[in-house]
Amino acid sequence: DTGVSQDPRHKITxxxxxxxxxxxxxxxxxxxYWYRQTLGQGPEFLxxxxxxxxxxxSRLLSDRFSAERPKGSFSTLEIQRTExxxxxxxxCASSLGDGEETQYxxxxxxxxxx
Amino acid sequence: SQKIEQNSEALNIQEGKTATLTxxxxxxSPAYLQWYRQDPGRGPVFLLLIRENEKEKRKERLKVTFDxxxxxxxxxxxxxxxADSATYLCALExxxxxLIWGAGTKLIIKP
Numbered sequence: 001d002t003g004v005s006q007d008p009r010h011k012i013t014x015x016x017x018x019x020x021x022x023x024x025x026x027x028x029x030x031x032x033y034w035y036r037q038t039l040g041q042g043p044e045f046l047x048x049x050x051x052x053x054x055x056x057x058s059r060l061l062s063d064r065f066s067a068e069r070p071k072g073s074f075s076t077l078e079i080q081r082t083e084x085x086x087x088x089x090x091x092c093a094s095s096l097g098d099g100e101e102t103q104y105x106x107x108x109x110x111x112x113x114x
Numbered sequence: 115s116q117k118i119e120q121n122s123e124a125l126n127i128q129e130g131k132t133a134t135l136t137x138x139x140x141x142x143s144p145a146y147l148q149w150y151r152q153d154p155g156r157g158p159v160f161l162l163l164i165r166e167n168e169k170e171k172r173k174e175r176l177k178v179t180f181d182x183x184x185x186x187x188x189x190x191x192x193x194x195x196x197a198d199s200a201t202y203l204c205a206l207e208x209x210x211x212x213l214i215w216g217a218g219t220k221l222i223i224k225p
Contacts, residue, residue: 004157031211042118042203042215043158056212091157101146101211105157 002026004106006092012112013082020078021109025094032075033103034067035091043091049075050097082113117141120204120216127194127223135189135219137204144206147180149189152201152218161202162189194223 005024013019025032030051035043046065047057051072064082069075079086089110093103119138127133137147146165150158164171164180164187171178177190191198201220205213 040217042205042217045212045214048212056210093157095211097211101148101163101207102160103148103158103213104160108155108157110155 004092004094004104006090006106006109008109009107010110010112012114014114015082015084017082018078018080019082019111020076021090021092021111023075023077023092023094023106025074025092026104027073028096029094029104030072030097031095032069033093033095034075034077035093037089037091037108038087046077079111082111084113087111087113118204118206118214118216120202121219122217124220124222127221129194129196129223129225131194133191133194133198133221133223135202135221137187137189137216139185139206142206142208143182144208146207147178147187148205148207148213149176149178149187150203150205152203158203191221196223196225199223 007022033048034046037043045058046061047067049069052069064080067077089108091108093105095103117140146163148163149161151161152158162171162173162178164178166182175192179188199222201218203218205215208214
């Protein structure tokens with residue numbers, strides 16, 4: 001399967017713990033996006049990468065969130081000191097870039113913070 | 115700030131009829147607008163993109179219109195089928211390929 005993959009698909013953690021999610025984009029895609037989605041809402045932009053460079057980060061993203069894309073391929077999103085309000089679906093998407101704007105989404109990681 | 119509005123109530127349509135979904139936005143002039151479909155527990159799937167200089171775009175049973183004066187896009191599914199039941203999201207390009215998203219409209223096609 002050459003689509004976007006995310007791991008894990010589900011994560012349950014206790015408040016205060018750190019969690020890390022992984023996203024593997026479509027191989028030739030230069031751009032990678034992270035979103036957060038809660039029930040009944042659309043995806044909320046968190047950050048995006050052009051190759052390994054993190055070009056934009058949402059002002060809504062607290063310092064507890066960090067993302068990396070070290071080699072311009074897979075990406076990780078880490079949440080430190082999780083809070084109950086972090087419970088959501090975390091979506092990763094990739095796009096070809098170079099004027100191709102269609103975003104291809106992974107299945108998401110559903111996070112529940114107890 | 116930019117705001118996108120989609121009908122928050124579910125839209126119930128009889129099979130075979132045309133479903134029309136609305137996306138209204140304020141305070142921005144996007145270069146393009148996209149429509150996606152999302153099924154429960156899955157990521158959104160791209161359907162159509164329409165640019166600011168295009169009035170209408172079609173793909174099989176789907177049609178999208180874009181009125182930059184009214185700041186509105188309409189999404190039509192003709193000859194609707196129960197398999198079209200899903201949540202449909204509109205997304206606007208705001209800068210450097212960054213999208214902002216509506217909350218989506220849940221479409222239910224009844225047999």
